[in-house]
Amino acid sequence: MRTLPFSNLYSHPDKPLEEHLIGTAEIALRNLNSSPVHKIADFRKEALKKVLLVSGLCHDLGKATSYFQTYLLGSKKEKKELRQKPETRHGLLSAVSAYYAANCQLANEVEDGEERAFLSFLAFLIVRRHHGNLGHAVGEIFISSKNAKLLAKQVESIEEKKLVALNAHLQNAGLIQAISKPLLAEWVASVKDDLKEHRPGLRRLGKAKNLIYYLTANFLFSLLIDADKSEVVLGEYMSRKELDFDASVIDKYKTILNFKPTKINNIREKAYQEVIKQPIDLGNRVLSINLPTGLGKTLTSFAFAFNLRESIRQKRNFCPRIIYALPFLSVIDQNADEIEKVLTCNGLKTDTNLLLKHHHLAEVYYREDGNEFEPSQAKILIEGWNSEIIITTFVQLFHTLISGRNKSLRKFHRLSGSIIILDEVQSIPSKYWLLIKNIFQLVTQELNSYLVFVTATEPLIFERQEVQ
Incomplete structure (x- = not known):
């Protein structure tokens, strides 16, 4: 040639x-x-x-x-x-x-x-x-x-x-x-x-x-x-590390922890089983998990998301990323640590290309297969959400959705084909509800994504008949 x-x-x-x-x-x-x-x-x-x-x-x-x-x-x-x-x-x-x-x-x-x-x-x-x-x-x-x-x-x-x-x-x-x-x-x-x-x-x-x-x-x-x-x-396309797992990884983690059969733990387990045993209809793009505070929303919502992810992979032939957004920095590290423990106890190597924490105070550190990237490369990979599970803030997510900023929009395309979990969604001020509804309706319909609300008191961002 x-x-x-x-x-x-x-x-x-x-x-x-x-x-x-x-x-x-x-x-x-x-x-x-x-x-x-x-x-x-x-x-x-x-x-x-x-x-x-x-x-x-x-x-x-x-x-x-x-x-x-x-x-x-x-x-x-x-x-x-x-x-x-x-x-x-x-x-x-x-x-x-x-x-x-x-x-x-x-x-x-x-x-x-x-x-x-x-x-x-x-x-x-x-x-x-x-x-x-x-x-x-x-x-x-x-x-x-x-x-x-x-x-x-x-x-x-x-x-x-x-x-x-x-x-x-x-x-x-x-x-x-x-x-x-x-x-x-x-x-x-x-x-x-x-x-x-x-x-x-x-x-x-x-x-x-x-x-x-x-x-x-x-x-x-x-x-x-x-x-x-x-x-x-980076000089090249970064391929994904698509791993097959469902709610069973959460079940194994809970078995290892061996929760005592106290009254509160029994209530948590009952709520957990009710959520993960719900039949999944992939035609429903907006979903809701309503759990009172203290009933283990993190593990339950991730178990549901893992099942949803596996169902999509089998029936729709693509493997969604999971984007888990919270309103407060104070609980991001706590929740990320718990999910890391879940993955680790199942023999999964929790490199950054599998589990990523992203907020303005997060360390600029990225590792894949034991290899640590240079800071300039790590910055590009982190800000581009190159990971299977991203734990981030409402600020990062909403600036990506509703912003013209170059830095924020870089990761906009990662929303396509993703499962987006909004935890503590009731903390969003009501003046933004209509805007959030309109943009999420488009993202779920046009970008083939799924939205999961996790809350103790579900706000009426969507009409009740629009949420499963």
């Missing part, structure tokens, strides 16, 4: 640009392929894959300018001088490339013109903001005359021979649109007017207040930025 020539362009020191672009696209697609999402609203998975492929392959294409290459490979003094210059920025030019390339990539996949236009705009949006936060989409369609001139200047600086070599790599990786210097010049000349055509449609979506478009944008953005950071720091 013929080896393609190196473009002599770099994304990071000592990392070829084509290697980073292709690696990012591959990681993003592997994460999407592993998700049980089949479609989001009317956007089929194949269409989402094409948007993500283009976004990954184009997300740093703006680094091909001579301005960025001079900055990247320059001395410390040169970097300091060039860092603040607008010419070295790469986000907007990369987004313009993704916008037009996505439209081409989707031509044979999406017949509906409005749908194709929206998905192409999403490629533009997530690439433009991949180093920042997601803001108001309507604000992204405006390109100032100053930025339009800057784009033209950046394209002019690109060495055509290097771009030809880079394009060969990208097309070999699946990009349909051939990207050349003359074509880039055409794109930057027309993008200002072309983007304006999205304004009426985006405003209509805003007035409709349909969260499905918010969900789609956040999902794709999350996949892109997680892949981007993972490729740079």
Whole structure:
């Protein structure tokens, strides 16, 4: 097989640009392929894959300018001088490339013109903001005359021979649109007017207040930025450690502890048996465990979640992560320690890729198969929720669900195909109930997830008939 020539362009020191672009696209697609999402609203998975492929392959294409290459490979003094210059920025030019390339990539996949236009705009949006936060989409369609001139200047600086070599790599990786210097010049000349055509449609979506478009944008953005950071720091896709276990691991743990048959322990055992023996209907996405304080909610809720996980694995052919969220830091360590003991007594090695604690005070430490990762790698793995069981706070979970912050949205895609347990859910202020209901309805329906409320006094976030 013929080896393609190196473009002599770099994304990071000592990392070829084509290697980073292709690696990012591959990681993003592997994460999407592993998700049980089949479609989001009317956007089929194949269409989402094409948007993500283009976004990954184009997300740093703006680094091909001579301005960025001079900055990247320059001395410390040169970097300091060039860092603040607008010419070295790469986000907007990369987004313009993704916008037009996505439209081409989707031509044979999406017949509906409005749908194709929206998905192409999403490629533009997530690439433009991949180093920042997601803001108001309507604000992204405006390109100032100053930025339009800057784009033209950046394209002019690109060495055509290097771009030809880079394009060969990208097309070999699946990009349909051939990207050349003359074509880039055409794109930057027309993008200002072309983007304006999205304004009426985006405003209509805003007035409709349909969260499905918010969900789609956040999902794709999350996949892109997680892949981007993972490729740079880890250099590869991190596969999951899917282990088969159900409530029997809790039963074994309880047997070893040999609880005395006191009145309270008998009540706890009765409540436990009632919960785990409940038949599981996978058609019900929102579930509730109502137990008074002191009846062992942690073990009971995890036993139920383990059974639910195993049922999904057998009947739906995917293995959910378990995300267990609590309102208070004070009980996270306590609950995590108990679950660690459950897993350990069943012969499971509780490395971080199996059990992860994540909150703002958590230690930056990650271990897999006895190997400890460097702090920079551990940070990426922890903040990306690379684990089978994640024990975290309401703050981390809700900032992931309802936020535009880059750091929070990185793990948004981990919600797909997950079992999300909300313990002490009654502590959520009532003013947030409607928002939480609306977003969780979408997450469970569109991202193929399950929600489990654990509480002594169930708040009416959902109507009683909506909860099993």
